[in-house]
Structures are given as structure tokens and as C-alpha cells.
Amino acid sequence: MAGALFGGAALGAVFGELLKLVIDAAKQAINFKSTLNRLERTLTAIEPVFTETVKLNKLLDARKEETDGFIKHLEDGKALVEKCSKIKRWNVYDKRNYNEKLNDLHSSLVSFFQIDVQAQLARDTRKILLGVNNVDEKVEKILSILENGGGVRHSNGFSGCCGVPGVPGFIVGLDLPLEELKVMLLKDGGSVVVLSAPGGCGKTTLAKMLCRDEEIKAIYEANIFFVNVSKTPNIRVIVQNLFQHTGYHPVPEFQSDDDAINKLEIWLKQIGQHPLLLVLDDVWSGSESLVHNSKFQIPGYKILVTSRSDLPGFDSTYKLKLLNHQNAVTLFRHIAFPQNGSTYVSDDLVDKVVRGCGGFPLALEVVARSLCNKPEVKWKSTLRKWSGGQSIFGSNSDLLKRLQTSLDALEEMPIVKECFLDLGSFPEDQRIPASTLMDMWVEMYDFYEDGSDTFEYLDELSTRNLANLILTRKVANEVDDYCTEQFVTQHDLLRELAIYESSQELMEQRPRLIVDISANNLPRWWRGKMQQPINARLLSISTDETFPSSCCDLELPEVEVLILNFRTRNFTLPQFIKGMDALKVLIITNYGFGSAELNNLLLLGYLSNLKRIRFEHVSISSLGTSILELQNLTKISLIMCEIGKAFQNCTLELPSIWPNLVQIDIDCCEDLVEFPAGVCNIINLKKLKITSCHELCVLPQEFGKLTNLEVLRLHYCKKLPELPQSIGNLQKLELLDISDCSGLNKMPTQMGELCGLRTLHMRGCRGLGELPPSVKKLGQLKDVICDEDTACLWEPYKSYLTNLKLTVLKEYPNLRWL
Template sequence: MWSGSESLIYQFLLPIHGYKILHGYKILVTSRFVFPQFEWTYKLNMLNRQDAMTLFHHYAFKDGICTVQKHLVEEVVRGCSGSPLALTVVGRSLYRQPQVNWISTVQNWSQGQSIYDTNMVLLSRLKTSLDALDGMEVLKNCFLDLGLFPEDQRIPVAALKDMWVELYNLDEGGMYTLIYLHELSNRNLVNLTLVRKDDQDANDYCKEHFVMQHDLLRELAVHQSSQGSIEGRERLIVEINGNAFPEWLTDRNHQPINVRILSITTDNAFCSNWSNVQIPDVKVLILNFQVKIYTLPEFMERMSCLTVLLVTNYGFTRAILENFPLPSQLNNLKRLWLENISIPSIAPFILPLKNLQKISMVTCEIGKAFEVCPISISNTWPNLNEINIEYCGDLVEIPAWVCGIVHLKKIKLGYCQELVTLPPELGNLTNLEVLRLQSCTQLLELPESISGLRESKYLDLSDCVEMDHLPERLGDLCGLQIIRMMGCTALSELPPSVMDLVHLERVICDSEIAYLWRFYKDYLDKLEIVVLKEDVNLNWLHKTPA
């Protein structure tokens, strides 16, 4: 907890049978501040010299064996003042670096000053790891982009991919997104959590993985992004408490601010009274908020260059976006991410977005969002090629009109556990390459029309536990290369037509399903059956709003 948030503690007092529990459970609070009103306080000390040396050696040297002059190690460890974060980050930044880099680091650090004299001193120590990224501009920018998201929150890797595809021309599959995040993780600049560690496929390297960043490392990213004049910055990070807009943002005589990336974070006291600012050149806009009713900024109407919009509600209940639909001026918008939003109707919401390529809805309320069908649906979004829906618990069916978006290449439905049926018209999506139905636990069957998906290369039925049969004409999917079938516990046989899947390269499954496929392996020359052990972890759990 931060100073000033002590009142949150009292919300954890549990009433049982009309009485407050005074004993029988404990509440542990961690903070950088002392709260005098709490009866017991335990102050954690910094690491002693020996432990600090051990930790630093682990991250700075291969096998912990020192390869530079010992007095340089002493100086660096002393400068970190026993801070585990500083020791790990600085140590990793100096890993396998020549001795001259160590000398430079020591000389650049001010002498005799404790790392915790001020936060700025700590940031100067941590900046050493950022300086080590000089010459790796994309990797450095990826680190700085992590500061665009709120403190102590999961950052979906898929959302980062949407940004980085447009900003840095990374691949659509997310391979380089994950490579860069692994590199940042190896340098202890981010914590990367892989939901399924044992299965990386070229269809989507990111899947539902996420990252988190230590608050001081985020502060470093924000601090570095805030250097120089506002006009010369690459990214602009605005944090608004209540309705107190920064003076530099409001007092600009209506002069435009020329930045490419804009992040606006508001708290639960914000009442959507937007300042009239001009930021016309923004390419990526990130809106983070916590209120139940949220108004999109009016100045979005002037963002004609906007290609990526990420709208995330971090509150405990789903929010309503008050000013539907999106402005028609956003005709360059390609990627739209909506999280924890109540969406009454998706069609009018995105109707003006003629260049929209991908829409993602995560933990959204969308049960009625697909009911309204626009006229001439196939011409409404001529560039839309991906729909991604995850953790939307009220989605019962996909309506037929979605199958009129004939340009669709990817439909990804994950953890939609009330979805019971797919439309018979699914086979009309003749350009569909990816169909993902992971953990749609109530889905009973695939429509027979799936035989029309001759361009499909990837089919994911993982954890569709109620699906007890597959379509007889599954073998008509002549382009199919990969099938994922982990946890299909109700399935007892495969249709004989699967022997016609001559391009099938991999079936990723558990031992029970592998037994069914081995019978057909002699007919499929390219087939590799990959048997995975169950990966039991809770990393897939997503915050579910009330």
C-alpha cells in the first residue's frame, strides 16, 4: 500500500453472523511507508554485505565467478546499498560486459551517496541497465513503452503486440514481441509470465501471456520518457488524480502537442471532464480508467493518424462507455482493444472504422453486442481480418451475420465458458485461417459447414470438455496444419475423414487423444503427435469483474 491508502485495510474486516471478527485471521500489509495506527510493524532491512555480494555475483557473472577487478565489484555493490532490485538489475546489465564498462559505471555514480537518499539516486543506479540497451533502440523503446500502463497491473502481451506491430513493424504472430520481452526479462527489467510454457506455436506466440513491472522500474521508464520538452517527446504519459489535469497539458494556448504515443490514466474520482487539447499526430492511444461510466475524450475526433486504441477499465465492475460510437474521423484505426467494458452493440460502435483490421474484447459484457446486424456486412469492414474474444462469460452464441465478414482470417475465442453453439454459416468464412476455441467448456459441437474452411491452417479445441464428436467431413479442411486438442475429455473417436488431412503436421494433445490419432498416423506422412503433460498452474486466471 501507498501512504494515504490506509482506509483500504478496513474493507477487509469480515462480518460473520452480524459480528466483526477481531481475532482468527491476520492482514499483512507491505509498504515503503510506516503506518503508525497499525499495532505491529516489522522493518525489513537491506541485504547485508555478504548476501548482497552473493546476489550480485549470481546476476553479474557466469556461474557467479568474478571476472573483473574485485574493487570494482565492491564499488558497485556498495552503491546499490543492499537493495535487491538494484543489485539484480544492475548486475544483469553488467553481465559479460568488459571491465571498461564497469569502470565507467563506477565513475558515473556519485561518490558517498546512499542509494536510498532519494528516489532519483535509485533511478540513476537503475538507469545503468537502460544505458546497456544503447544501440538496441527497439528493445529500449519496448522497455519505455511498459511505463504507459498503470502501476502494479498485468500488461497483456497481446496488447503490447498490437502496439509494436504498428510502431516497430514487428511480426503479426508475436514471435519478436516475445523475444524482446524475454530479453528484458533476462535483464530483470520485467517479469514475464508464460501461461503455457511448454507450447509455443507460430500461430500466436503471445496467447494469454502477460508481464508485470516493478514500480521503480516503471518509474524509471516514465522518468526517461519525460525528458526534454513536451514537443520533442516520443511518448506522453498523463496521470490524472480526480480532475486535476497537469498545467502543462491545459495551459498551452491551444497549441498542438506532437507526440506519437499517448497514455492517459485516471483514477476512480475522475468525472470525464476532458481538457481541450490538441494532440493530432498520436498513433497509439492508451486509456486506463476505473470509473463505472467513462466518456471517451473529445479530442480523439482530431486524431486522424490513430492506428491503435487500447481502452482498459481497471475497476472491479464493467464500465459503460458513454459516448458511442467511436468518432468517424478515426478512419485509420487498425487495432482496437476493449477490456472490462459493457458493450451494448458492437456493430454501431465500430461501424465508422472502415480500416479496422483487428478487434479484441477481454472480460467484456457482450451478450447483446452482436444482436444488431448492419446492412451489407461483407462491405462494412473490408479490412477486418481478426476477432479476438476472451473471458467474456455472457457470450452464448456467435450470430450468423459475423459469418458475412468474408475477409476474416482469424477467430479466437478463449475462456468463453457459456458459449454453446457456433452458427451453421461458419463455412462461409472461406478465408479463415485460424479458429481458436480454447476453454469454451460448454461448446457442444462444431457445425458440419466447417468443411468449407479449406484455407484453415490452425484449429484449437483445447479444453472443450463437452464436445463428444467432430464433424464427419473434418477431412475436407485440406489446408489444416496444426490441431490442438488438450483436455477434450468427452471425445472417444475421430471421424475416418481425418485421414484426408494430408497437410496436417502436428496434433498437440494429451495421451488419451494421442491414442485416437495413432491409428491414422500411417495415412498422414507429415503428422507429428505431440503429447504434452498437463501444465497445472493458475497463471491463466484473469481478473473477473462483478
């Protein structure tokens, strides 16, 4: 029983005693102040839950044996805190020992609430009817306090893959549609409501507003799921994402689409204690079967579908109208004249431009941004290019022609326009990592390696509403971090604009060739015999499971960037890669669920000019010698890949392994347990980033061979216990990031040999009890970014490091699981 976990007054009393003891000790203690403060914050945050559950326990049958163990645990905690207050400052051993015990106490409290309480509260919810609302309110308050104070979020920066996205800060004209759509959704009878409108009308924004409406949230509570469907939906991936979003583990594999649908129905019925709302966003004509297959006989279950088309055969359809002129003017002026709405062009001219946008919110936003701060002559020129300014666009292609004028504002910034067109190379409704774009643009447009140019141009596109720049966490102010943790998204209509603009020239003369392949349907020009080679610099192919990898009839002598986007569990590199002599950048991304086995990698050995490789969400079982000897390769990125077997199965002792490689990025590779010693033979390596590799626990002593290393990031490798002693050989190292390496229990004694070290990140290193005395020799060290627990470790050395600046970031316990 949930209430039994707390054992009534006895447990409540001992919990209160522990909290009071911790508060008093934190005020007096010198040795453990930061640790005690953290423990105090956690106890204070969960105290309301204890109080309410003790009251509720009177309504339930408590079993004494379930509480005795935890009461004993709290009593031991009290004794521990009392002992800590008696430890002398000079007793270094006891300070470290008892600091670890306090951390263990804190972890056990969090673990208890995370596992036992969560599981049993879920099991016994129906038995706590009289008090559950009060507990929920207090939990929400706890979450709000912790998140507002800087609580830890998921590493990817998002609440979940099927959570409701945020809405824009300024919205007009959707209040009445929101109320009308809500009435249609909540009326009795019918389980599917279709929200229909042309692209760029605000369908998705309205759907988000509905999900965030207080009345809707009160009805559906946590059972609101928001799914991006797009043009070529993969039913199995969609269902797997739904399972993952709700914490289902392990996420099941499905044998077929029917199997996925059957499992989805069973799962929805199991969680359907409250009404359910499933939002299927951007369903294209021809994909109605997905909606039909998602209809189940579950009480209170509703489906909201957004679509550019009127989908026949469903219960209700709400047709979202274009903005009326008054709302269109309001939206347009908000963007075009941001300085308090002041205008420097005539109202008549503004009126004509607004009418030319036809009430499309997207057209209004983009055109307004392109005309912001421009003289009247630019406005008049825009009207002329619209050839009379029709009031309503007859089709999306007509709207695309209108939106083309927004690119005219980039005439003086041709590279920005090229960057916008390049965004069309990636699938719709997908986040594009800024680091991927940086790899492309460094080679195509001679951008800086540090990403500053990339960030500047993406920011320019974002400012003009031609793309959305997403920062998943606050980015450190360092030269190699401009593109870290940043992504770009683009409205489907803007992607179509980029593809449309790129397709205006003859096939053989296009600078970029963007190909979408579905169901093995190759474009007509590909099926026929090309009269001459394709001279594009960029080739992007997006496909599903049916891509014919045997196609080898393309001549691509000028392609410098190849982007392969796919969704399948097995992908074979196409044979035409073998003849791409000019290729510099290869980007391979699997957008399906689970890693895809990547085959035919030996073809990469023919790409003598290849400089950058980026693999995402793929499995690599082996690496051939020809690949390891690529003479011009400068950077390789492995994101969410399975690479353990590849490192184990290949001979990495080759003296010529990647002779010009200067950067390796490894992120979220869960099967990387031991960093391969052979990689340490890459003596020209300057940047090594190993982030969120949770199973990594061994760095070899050969690490000291990387004597040219300047940046080493080991962020969030939580099982890594120590750094190799040979790290002291890295005398050119300027930046070391060991933040959130919670398992790190000691620093190497030779740390002081890092004579070039300037910046050290060590927030979240809870296991460190002390620093080696050699750190006093780090004369070049200027910035240490840490938390309260690790800041105190530097106190004895401040007098030696006169230029040192400590930046202390606050840490709060992560109680989002409540």
C-alpha cells in the same frame, strides 16, 4: 454428517470392490483402456479419504439414508465396468455408448467429492477433531501427487487473486529480518505491524517469505490473504477480490466504501475459526485509512502492512535495513558473474560499484545485470556517471538516477530501451498482457505480427531484470502463439524510472506522454492553454472514477497509440479522441471489479486510420454503423467483455463490415451464447480466436463463408456441442484448436475437406466417441495434440495419414478443490 456420507464399512467395502474391478479391467480391456486408466487414477487418489472417513464415522452418528444412494451408485458402477469388459472391438455403437457411461461415472465421482463432501466436511469440521489432521495430510499428499503429475490449474494460471505470490529463487540478507518480523507479528497485543523501507529494498519479498514460513503457515493455515494496494486503492474492489479468492459466490456489490468494510468484517468473523493474516502490500502515505478501517476485533486477526513510508498511528513498525556490504556483494556477484562466480574485473572495482548501489537490492540486481559480461572500461564508465558514487541514496529520485545507468547498457539496442519505457504506460502492480504490447509494437516499431519480436524483446528485458516475464501455462510451439498466455510485471520503482526517463524532454516534444489522474486533479499543463500541439506518438491516461471525460482541449495530431486505464462501472470516451487523426492502436482496460459500461463509442467512427482495438473488462451495449465500417481496422480483441447485446442489437449484414479485418480475438466473454452469423461476412478474416467463452453453444452454418480463415481457436468453450458442417469450406485453414471443448460430441462429416489443415489441438474433448471417416483425407495433417482419451480415436486412420504425429499429453483429474 460428513461421516454419514460414507456409511462405514459397507460403503468402504463396495468402494474397494469397484477400485479392484477397474484395475483388473484396465489391464485386460482394449476398447476403454484410456478411460479406465483415468478412472483408476481418480479412485486411487481419493481412496485415502474414504479410508480415513470410514474410521472417523465410528465417532459420529451416521444416517443410513444418506449412504444408501451412493452405495447404489457404486454398485451400478461395478456393473458398468463388468459390462464394458464384454464389449467386442467391432461393436462401434456399444463402444461409444459405454465410453460415455464410464465418463459419466467418473464425472459423478468427482462431482460428489467436489460438492457434497466439501460442503459437509466444512459444516462438521468441529465434530471430527480426532481425525481431521490425518485427513488433511492425505489430502495434501493427493494434491501434491496430482499437481506434480500435471494436474489441471485455473485457466488464468494463478492460485487466486489474493493468494501469496512466489518468492525469488536467490535471496540474501533477509533471514534475520524474517525472524525479527515474525517475532513482532506474533507477540501479544497489537493487531497491525508496518514493514517500512524505501522502494527497492525488498519489503514485498520479505512479506512473501513471512507468509510462506512454516511456523506462520501452521498458525494461519489457509487464512492468509495477500493484497496489492498501490498508490490509489479502491476499497470496494479490494474487498470484492477477497470474497472472490475464497470462493464466495456470488461476489456482492457494495453501495459504498463503508458498506464494503462492514461486509468484510462480518465475513472475516464467519471464516475466523483459525487466526487470520491480512497482508496489505505497498500502502502509500495518505492511504492509512484503509488500514484503520480493516482493523476488527477478531481473536487471532493480524494485519501486516508494507509501505515506503513510516505510517504513524499503528502498533508496531519494523524498518527493513539496506543490505550490509557482505550480503550486497554476494547478491551482486551472483548476478554479475553467473559462471560459477568467476570474475573478470578487479575486486576493487566490484567493491566500488557495489558500494555505489547503496545496499538497495533492486539497484544491485539491475546494475549487476547491466554490467554482466561487460569489459572493465564499461564498469569504470558507470562509476564516472555516478559522479563520485555516494554510498547511500538520499531519496528515491537519487536512486532513479543511479538506476538510469542500467539503461545505458541498452545503447546498442535502442528499441529494447523504447520497449522498457513503454511499460510505464500501464498502472502499477498490474499484469500487462504480452499480446497488448504486441499490438502496440507492431504499429510503433514494425514488429512481426506473429509476436516473435515482442517475445524476444520482453525476454531481453526480463534477462536484464528490467521486467518480469510470466508464463501462465506452457506455450505451444506455433507461430501465432508467442504472446499467448504471457504477461509482464514491473517493479514500481522501475515503472517510476520509465516515467522519469520519458519526462526529461519538453512537454510538446516527448515521444510518449504518461498521465496519472486521481480525484479529478488534471496536470497543470492540461488545465492551462497549451501553446502548441502535443507531438507524442503514445498517450497513456490512468484514472479513477472521476476522470473528466468532457475534456476536449487537447490537440494530439501525432498520437498513434492511446491507452486508457480506468477503474469505474461507467466510462465515457473523452471528446479529444475525435481529433486523433493519426491514431492506429486503441487500448481500453478497466481494472475495477466487474465490467464497465463503455459510452460514447460513436467517436471511434472518426478514427479513419485506426488499425487495432483492444477492449478489456468492459460492457458494450451497441455498435454504430460508422464503427463497423472502419476501413483500416485489422484486429479487434475483446477480453472479459460483455458483448452479447452489442452483437444482437446491431445490423451485421452490411457488406462493408470491417472490410480489412484479418483477426478477431474473443476471450472470457461469458455472455456470448451464439456467434453472430453477420460476422461471417468478414471474408478477409484470417485468424479467429474464441477462448474460454463457457456459454458459447452455437456456431452458425454461415461459418463456411470464412474461406480465408487460417487459424481457428475454440479453446475451452465447454458448452459447444458441435462444429457446423460448413466448416469443410475452410480449405485454407491450417490450425484448428478445439482443446478442452468437453461438450463437443461429434465432428462434422465434412472435416476431411479441410485440405490445408496441418495442426489440430483436441486435448480434453472427452465427449468425442469417434471421428468421421473423412479424416483419412487430411493428407496435410502433421500434428495432433491430444490426450489418452482422444489418441485412440486416430488408431484406425494411421495407415492413411503416414505423416501424422500424435503428441499425447497426460491428463489427471482436478482435485484442487479438496
